[in-house]
Amino acid sequence: MSAPSVNGPQSDPTVQPVPASVVAQVDAADVTLSNPQRAVVALGSNLGNRLETLQGAVDALEDTPGLRVKAVSPVYETEPWGVDAGSQPTYLNAVVVVKTTLPPSSLLERGQAIEEAFDRVRLERWGPRTIDVDILAYADVVQDDPLLTLPHPRAHQRAFVLAPWHDVEPEATVPGLGAVADLLAYVGTDGVQPRADLELRLPD
Ligand SMILES: Nc1ncnc2c1ncn2[C@@H]1O[C@H](COP(=O)(O)OP(=O)(O)OP(=O)(O)O)[C@@H](O)[C@H]1O
Numbered sequence: 001m002s003a004p005s006v007n008g009p010q011s012d013p014t015v016q017p018v019p020a021s022v023v024a025q026v027d028a029a030d031v032t033l034s035n036p037q038r039a040v041v042a043l044g045s046n047l048g049n050r051l052e053t054l055q056g057a058v059d060a061l062e063d064t065p066g067l068r069v070k071a072v073s074p075v076y077e078t079e080p081w082g083v084d085a086g087s088q089p090t091y092l093n094a095v096v097v098v099k100t101t102l103p104p105s106s107l108l109e110r111g112q113a114i115e116e117a118f119d120r121v122r123l124e125r126w127g128p129r130t131i132d133v134d135i136l137a138y139a140d141v142v143q144d145d146p147l148l149t150l151p152h153p154r155a156h157q158r159a160f161v162l163a164p165w166h167d168v169e170p171e172a173t174v175p176g177l178g179a180v181a182d183l184l185a186y187v188g189t190d191g192v193q194p195r196a197d198l199e200l201r202l203p204d
């Protein structure tokens with residue numbers, strides 16, 4: 001039997017103190033794990049079989065451990081935003097509400113993995129794409145990190161996300177910016193048409 005440690009485990013010279021920032025991160029992750037958070041995810045596609053790709057992205061989100069898809073919006077056909085009129089095919093856009101135990105950074109990584117799985121290529125800013133997965137909001141988090149800005153820095157200017165978001169959550173607010181309904185009324189719905197003939201399925 002080994003002799004009991006005189007100074008206790010703290011004195012083991014091979015054990016490094018854990019920085020306070022790491023303790024804070026682990027604590028935050030623990031809180032998230034036992035307390036799923038609501039997040040709102042925007043999907044867009046203007047290349048290939050757009051509807052099939054959007055459905056694939058919804059299914060891939062639902063297949064993510066620690067994530068449940070709670071609501072899927074109607075589908076909209078939308079004029080490309082931020083580029084010259086007629087320079088790209090029109091988009092199909094939709095919004096998905098999820099509950100997740102993933103922290104924001106992991107949700108972003110999952111979205112990017114889904115983009116890669118659907119062969120998204122990045123050639124130019126706001127270029128055409130098979131799929132775009134953007135995080136519009138995560139709980140009430142407001143953060144300025146360029147790797148993940150929350151809420152999405154351009155969500156409040158884009159009818160193609162505000163219209164479907166408003167459909168699934170009429171009372172929603174964009175954290176720090178106001179009601180989705182008010183923002184949508186302000187930007188208007190030019191170039192954003194509901195496609196009642198198309199439907200995304202909420203996974204079983
Ligand atoms: N809320 C967010 N959702 C998704 N990506 C974000 C967010 N905030 C910052 N980013 C960062 O933006 C980078 C570029 O994203 P992406 O290529 O999807 O831009 P985009 O869709 O072309 O344009 P936009 O950001 O205007 O929608 C990503 O690598 C990601 O790190």
Ligand SMILES: Nc1nc2c(c(=O)[nH]1)N=C(CO)CN2
Nearest residue numbers: 044078079080081091126160
């Ligand atoms: N209509 C529409 N326009 C866009 C979209 C989009 O999803 N729909 N996504 C962009 C970059 O995220 C840039 N422009």
